[in-house]
Amino acid sequence: MQTSTLLKPSCYVNDAAFDWLYPEKMQQLSRRHWTPLSIAKTAARFLANEPGKKILDIGSGVGKFCLVGARFYPETTFVGIEQREELYQYAMEAKEVTQARNAHFIHGNFTQTDLSVYDGFYFYNSFFENLVDQDQIDDKVEQSASLYNYYSRYLFKKLESSASGTRLVTFHSLEDEVPPCYQLVDTSTDLMLKMWIRR
Numbered sequence: 001m002q003t004s005t006l007l008k009p010s011c012y013v014n015d016a017a018f019d020w021l022y023p024e025k026m027q028q029l030s031r032r033h034w035t036p037l038s039i040a041k042t043a044a045r046f047l048a049n050e051p052g053k054k055i056l057d058i059g060s061g062v063g064k065f066c067l068v069g070a071r072f073y074p075e076t077t078f079v080g081i082e083q084r085e086e087l088y089q090y091a092m093e094a095k096e097v098t099q100a101r102n103a104h105f106i107h108g109n110f111t112q113t114d115l116s117v118y119d120g121f122y123f124y125n126s127f128f129e130n131l132v133d134q135d136q137i138d139d140k141v142e143q144s145a146s147l148y149n150y151y152s153r154y155l156f157k158k159l160e161s162s163a164s165g166t167r168l169v170t171f172h173s174l175e176d177e178v179p180p181c182y183q184l185v186d187t188s189t190d191l192m193l194k195m196w197i198r199r
């Protein structure tokens with residue numbers, strides 16, 4: 001049994017319980033900005049299809065996807081990169097509390113990290129905040145339609161040059177970042193969650 005199971009059995013029971021790992025202002029953002037527990041489990045199951053895989057959450061927020069994935073798939077490494085330092089700090093604190101040894105967090109822009117070392121990617125429409133001016137997480141980062149285009153195009157190119165067999169999960173995505181060489185292999189019934197494999 002995982003140490004985390006012994007220490008924090010209740011936080012994986014439902015979203016409200018998990019969100020208690022965070023300060024109240026982060027809990028209030030959860031419905032709109034953080035992956036629901038059931039979605040995180042489904043996405044992690046697809047990405048962690050073999051032991052030893054290394055998965056990157058592009059825009060990891062407070063770390064919810066990585067921490068849930070790490071709890072249920074202890075043989076997989078989950079890494080989250082997050083541009084907002086405050087959210088990165090909350091992810092690190094939650095990692096400490098849950099003692100998730102296979103979850104790791106990086107503070108920075110995803111364009112500054114080497115994507116070629118990962119076997120799979122999770123993407124919860126992280127660039128969409130550049131296209132809307134309501135329900136923002138905060139006003140601490142630059143946002144513009146041209147940044148949306150730049151990030152989407154950048155990720156498209158990196159995914160296109162990834163190895164055959166690379167797995168990708170998108171949630172609420174407009175799919176601007178998904179190259180045609182990625183084959184859709186499964187979806188949720190509402191089509192919000194999509195699983196892809198690079199041919």
Ligand SMILES: C[S@@+](CC[C@H](N)C(=O)[O-])C[C@H]1O[C@@H](n2cnc3c(N)ncnc32)[C@H](O)[C@@H]1O
Nearest residue numbers: 033034035059060061064082083109110124126
């Ligand atoms: C919708 S939230 C998803 C958070 C997390 N993946 C989850 O599912 O719970 C998207 C996150 O992506 C981050 N983000 C957006 N653009 C980014 C970039 N270029 N580099 C790193 N993080 C970014 C935002 O700050 C935000 O925290």
